[in-house]
Amino acid sequence: MTASVSYFTHGQIGNIVIDSPPVNALSQHVRQGIVDALQTAAGDDTQIVVLRCEGRTFIAGADITEFGKPPQAPALAAVLEALESHPKPIIAAIHGTALGGGLELTLCCDYRVATTSAKVGLPEVNLGLLPGAGGTQRLPRLAGLAQAIDMITTGRPITARDALTARVVDEVCAGDLGEGATKFAEALIDQGEGKRLTRDIPLRMSDEDTALLSQTRDTIAKRLKGQTAPQRILDCLEAAGTLTFEEGLAAERRAFEACMEDPQSAALRHLFFAERAAGKIDGMAAGTKAQPVKHAGIIGAGTMGGGIAMCFAQSGFRVTLVDQDEDGLDRGLSIIKKNYEISIKRGRLSAEQVEGFLRNLEPTTDWQQLQDVDLVIEAVFENLELKQNVFQKLDEICAADTILASNTSYQSIDALAAATNRPDRVVGMHFFSPANVMRLLEVVRGEASSDITLATAMAVGKKIGKVCALSGMCYGFIGNRMLRHYGREAALCVMEGASPAQVDQAMERWGMAMGPMAVGDLAGLDIGYRAREQLSDEEKGPRVNYLLADRLVEAGRLGQKSGAGYYRYNPDTRAREEDPAVAEIITATRAELGITPRSVSEEEIVDRLTLALANEGARILEEGIAQRASDIDVVYCFGYGFPRFRGGPMHVAEARGLQSVVDTINRFHDTLAAENWVVAPLLARLATQGGSLADIGL
Numbered sequence: 001m002t003a004s005v006s007y008f009t010h011g012q013i014g015n016i017v018i019d020s021p022p023v024n025a026l027s028q029h030v031r032q033g034i035v036d037a038l039q040t041a042a043g044d045d046t047q048i049v050v051l052r053c054e055g056r057t058f059i060a061g062a063d064i065t066e067f068g069k070p071p072q073a074p075a076l077a078a079v080l081e082a083l084e085s086h087p088k089p090i091i092a093a094i095h096g097t098a099l100g101g102g103l104e105l106t107l108c109c110d111y112r113v114a115t116t117s118a119k120v121g122l123p124e125v126n127l128g129l130l131p132g133a134g135g136t137q138r139l140p141r142l143a144g145l146a147q148a149i150d151m152i153t154t155g156r157p158i159t160a161r162d163a164l165t166a167r168v169v170d171e172v173c174a175g176d177l178g179e180g181a182t183k184f185a186e187a188l189i190d191q192g193e194g195k196r197l198t199r200d201i202p203l204r205m206s207d208e209d210t211a212l213l214s215q216t217r218d219t220i221a222k223r224l225k226g227q228t229a230p231q232r233i234l235d236c237l238e239a240a241g242t243l244t245f246e247e248g249l250a251a252e253r254r255a256f257e258a259c260m261e262d263p264q265s266a267a268l269r270h271l272f273f274a275e276r277a278a279g280k281i282d283g284m285a286a287g288t289k290a291q292p293v294k295h296a297g298i299i300g301a302g303t304m305g306g307g308i309a310m311c312f313a314q315s316g317f318r319v320t321l322v323d324q325d326e327d328g329l330d331r332g333l334s335i336i337k338k339n340y341e342i343s344i345k346r347g348r349l350s351a352e353q354v355e356g357f358l359r360n361l362e363p364t365t366d367w368q369q370l371q372d373v374d375l376v377i378e379a380v381f382e383n384l385e386l387k388q389n390v391f392q393k394l395d396e397i398c399a400a401d402t403i404l405a406s407n408t409s410y411q412s413i414d415a416l417a418a419a420t421n422r423p424d425r426v427v428g429m430h431f432f433s434p435a436n437v438m439r440l441l442e443v444v445r446g447e448a449s450s451d452i453t454l455a456t457a458m459a460v461g462k463k464i465g466k467v468c469a470l471s472g473m474c475y476g477f478i479g480n481r482m483l484r485h486y487g488r489e490a491a492l493c494v495m496e497g498a499s500p501a502q503v504d505q506a507m508e509r510w511g512m513a514m515g516p517m518a519v520g521d522l523a524g525l526d527i528g529y530r531a532r533e534q535l536s537d538e539e540k541g542p543r544v545n546y547l548l549a550d551r552l553v554e555a556g557r558l559g560q561k562s563g564a565g566y567y568r569y570n571p572d573t574r575a576r577e578e579d580p581a582v583a584e585i586i587t588a589t590r591a592e593l594g595i596t597p598r599s600v601s602e603e604e605i606v607d608r609l610t611l612a613l614a615n616e617g618a619r620i621l622e623e624g625i626a627q628r629a630s631d632i633d634v635v636y637c638f639g640y641g642f643p644r645f646r647g648g649p650m651h652v653a654e655a656r657g658l659q660s661v662v663d664t665i666n667r668f669h670d671t672l673a674a675e676n677w678v679v680a681p682l683l684a685r686l687a688t689q690g691g692s693l694a695d696i697g698l
C-alpha cells in the first residue's frame with residue numbers, strides 16, 4: 001500500500017480506499033497502491049472487494065500532470081489487468097465524478113454502484129485525447145455503441161440515473177455509499193455471483209450503428225472542424241464493433257499515442273491548466289476571503305445588462321434589474337424572455353426552470369431598491385460621464401461594503417472609482433456578448449481595488465459559470481487591446497489584395513469560430529465608425545487601417561443589422577454571401593490610397609493575424625497587465641472564439657518557437673508597414689535567452 005491507498009477488511013469484504021486529494025487522479029503512487037491492495041486482498045479470506053475513494057470525488061482520471069513525462073510503473077494498463085485477473089469480484093463504489101481513466105478503471109471492475117448525485121464520463125476529447133485505458137472498447141459493450149459515441153465524442157458526463165439506464169452502473173444508492181456498497185456486496189455473496197468481465201460482453205455492429213458512425217463523422221467534421229481526436233475516437237469505436245476485443249484495444253492504444261503526440265492535445269492540456277490558473281490572483285494576502293454575495297443589482301436592461309442579469313438569475317442569485325424608464329425595462333425583459341423561450345424550444349431548459357429564473361429577477365426603475373444588494377454591475381452606455389454619475393449615485397444608495405462593478409469595455413476603472421467614496425470596492429467585470437453565452441469574464445483591477453473586492457468578483461464569476469481572468473488597467477484591457485492589432489491586420493490584408501471572404505476563410509479554416517470580417521458585420525461596423533468620430537486624425541492612425549470600414553458605413557452597410565456589410569446577408573437564411581458591390585468599394589478605396597493589389601496567401605493572413613495578437617500579448621505581459629501568458633490564452637479562447645485546440649495566441653507563439661516568431665515579425669517589419677511590426681522587447685529577450693513565456697510572472 002502507499003500513503004494514498006489503504007486496505008482494510010470488514011467481515012467478508014475487503015475495502016480498498018483511495019485518498020489522494022484534490023481529485024484522486026491516478027498518479028503513480030495511487031496506481032502502485034491499488035496494485036498492492038489488490039495483491040493483499042487476493043491473499044486474505046475475504047470473498048469480495050469494494051474499491052472507493054475519500055474526499056470530494058471518485059477518481060477524476062489519469063494524472064494529467066504526468067503526461068509528456070517518462071512513464072513510471074506500474075502503468076495504468078497493469079492496474080486494469082490486476083483488477084480483471086483478480087480472483088475475487090470487485091465492486092467500484094462511485095461518488096462525485098468518475099471521469100476518464102477513473103471510469104475506465106470501474107469498467108474493469110465486475111460491478112459498479114453509485115450515489116444519486118454521482119456522474120460518470122469520458123471527457124478525454126476535451127484534452128485532445130481519447131480514452132486510452134480501454135474505454136472505447138468496454139463502454140460500448142456495456143452501454144451500446146450509440147451511447148458510447150455520444151459520451152465519448154462530446155465528453156459530457158451522464159448522471160447516475162442515466163448511467164443505470166445505460167447499464168454503466170448496476171445500482172444507484174440513495175443513502176450512504178459505504179452502506180449501499182456493503183449491502184450490494186453482501187447480496188452478491190448470498191446469490192453466489194462471481195466475476196463478470198466487461199470485455200466478455202459480445203458487441204456486434206448493427207446497420208443502424210454503422211449509419212450512426214458515418215453520420216457522426218460528418219457532423220463532427222463540421223462542428224469540430226480541424227480537430228483530430230474526435231475522428232480518432234470514432235475509428236476506435238468502429239474497431240470495437242468490428243474487431244476482437246484485443247485487436248480493438250491495440251487500435252485504441254495506437255490512436256491514444258497518436259493523440260498524445262498531436263500538438264492539439266498539448267494545446268488543450270495547456271488550456272486545462274490555464275483555465276484553472278486564471279482564477280488565481282498572484283500576491284493576494286493569505287486567507288483573503290470573498291465577500292458573500294446573494295443579491296446582485298444590474299444597472300441597464302440593454303443587451304449586456306439583460307444578458308448579465310440572466311447569468312445571475314439562473315445561478316440562483318436574487319437580481320434587481322434597474323433601468324431608467326419603464327420602456328427600457330420592458331424591452332430588456334422581453335428580450336430575456338425571448339431568449340429563454342428559444343432555450344425551452346430547443347429543449348435546453350424546462351418551462352419550470354425558466355419560471356424559477358424569472359422569479360429571481362426583480363425589474364424596477366426605482367434605484368432605492370438597490371439599498372441591500374451585495375454587488376452591483378453597471379452596464380449603461382459607454383460614456384465616462386454617464387458611468388461616473390451612475391457610480392456616484394450607487395455610492396450614495398448602496399451599503400458601505402457593497403462592491404460596485406462596471407461592465408465597461410474601455411473606460412478607466414480608476415476614473416469610476418474616483419466618483420465614489422469607496423475606491424477599494426470598485427472593480428471592472430467585463431462580460432462578452434452575448435453575456436449569457438460567452439464564458440469569459442475579465443475582472444479588471446483598478447489602482448485601488450482591494451484584495452477582497454477582486455476575490456469577490458472572481459468568486460461570483462465562477463458561481464455564474466464564467467472563466468475569469470484578471471486584467472490590469474489599460475485601454476481595452478487584455479482582450480480588446482489585442483483585438484485592435486488583429487483587426488488592423490485583417491483590414492490591411494484586404495487593402496493589400498485579399499477579399500474579405502479570403503481573410504475569413506483563412507482564419508476559419510485555421511479554426512477561428514468566425515473570421516474577423518464576419519465578426520465586424522455581426523458587431524456592427526457603425527460602432528467603430530462612431531468611436532473614430534470622437535478621435536483626432538493622429539489617434540485614428542493611418543487611413544489605410546480604417547478607410548474601407550468608413551466607406552462601407554457611408555454606403556449604408558452597417559453589417560448584419562442592415563443586411564449588408566463586408567458581405568450581403570440573405571434575408572431568409574441570414575447566410576453571408578460575397579457581394580460585387582463590396583468588391584467595387586474595395587477597388588475604389590485601394591485606388592484612392594494608391595494601392596496596387598497583390599496576392600495575399602492564406603499562410604500570410606494567418607501569420608499576420610495571429611502574430612499581431614501574440615506580439616501585443618507579450619507587451620501586455622511585460623507591462624504586468626496580464627498575470628501570466630496563459631491568462632491571455634484563456635481570454636482569447638473563452639472570449640474571442642480563438643480555437644481551443646490551438647491553445648491561445650501565446651501558446652501558438654510558444655509552440656512555434658519564439659525565435660521563429662521574432663524572425664517572422666522582423667520580416668513583416670521589413671516588408672509591411674514597419675510601425676505595426678516592432679518586436680515586443682519581451683519576445684526578443686526570451687528568444688535570445690531561449691526562455692519561455694510560461695516563466696513570466698511567476
Ligand code: 3H9
Nearest residue numbers: 022025060061062063064065099100101123131132133276
Ligand atoms: C485520462 O484519464 C486518460 C485516460 O483515458 C488514459 C490514460 C492512459 N490530473 O477542476 P478543479 C486538478 S485523461 C491532474 O478546479 P472542480 C486541477 O488542475 C483525464 N490534476 O476542481 C486543480 O488543481 P489546482 C480525464 C487534476 O471541483 C484541482 O485538481 N479526466 C486532474 O471544479 C481541482 O480541479 C479529466 O479530464 C487530473 N485528471 O472539478 C477530468 N483533474 O487546484 C479533469 C483535476 O492546482 N478534471 N486536477 O488548480 C475535471 O474535469 C475537474 O477537475 C473535476 C473537478 C470535475 C474532476
